[in-house]
Amino acid sequence: MNEPIVLEPAQAAIVRSLTTDACQDMFQTLGSPVVLLEKPGGLAHDIAAFIGFTGSARGMLMISSSTELFRSSYPSQTGTPPSVVDLFDWAAEVANQLLGRIKRRFCERGLDFDVSVPTAVRGRDLGGRSPARDGACNLAFTIGDQGICVCLEVAPPDNGRIFKDPAEPIGCAIEGELVLF
């Protein structure tokens, strides 16, 4: 049987580093201190959000956390409590904004992709995929007293390399940047 194709270790390390950086940048906007955990998994999460991407890189991002995290970080100025549907929607938007940050970091290394529309589901024990798929980047963080898991799966090309060296960066505006024409 053929061995499954996985990213080269150095390439997987770049993916992990860029994803970790994007997560820390994104999650600190949710309002509490962010800590990267050494071991993912074991977290009883009940909301998960998914978003796919295709282009020069193909794959999927999944995040999972507790209802409480999405409720406490829900962006309402009026103080109106969010409904369950609102929380699904917000979880999907967090996945969307996180993948936007990952995309910008990939673009800095010359790799671009197109992002799909995110979706969210509710369930039990959604904290991470077990066992983790070969080559997937699995991370876990705490944001305040709540946990969040992140799984980024990148489909490896035949040569196991997604980033070129050297790579021509692709120009991107950064998060929060306003450009008026």
Next chain:
Amino acid sequence: MAATVLVVDDSRAIRQQVGDALATAGYSILEAEDGVQGLLRISEQPDIAMVICDINMPHMNGLEMLAKLKADPSNAALPVLMLTTEGKADLIQQAKRSGAKGWIVKPFKVDQLVAAVRKIVGR
């Protein structure tokens, strides 16, 4: 009379966040969930002063909506601000060529958004 801003985004949370910020600043808000619904709202409501539009949406994305809007002479002057997680320079240039007034990469700061809307709408 308060100027009316149409917020087009498939995320209800973002529509609410933008709507709350602009309502607090004195604007009236209309919402649409995608480009198709956005164009419908514009055809139904001739008094819309400005559109804030996401890019990645189902059915019709924001750049398609922008192009269709600007291709209609009766709506060509309606200002559009793109609000999206996308930050690629070529997409920003595409929006500029299509007639958008500006581009904000999510997440946005409320003060920054309100200031941009005031500048674009002129009130």
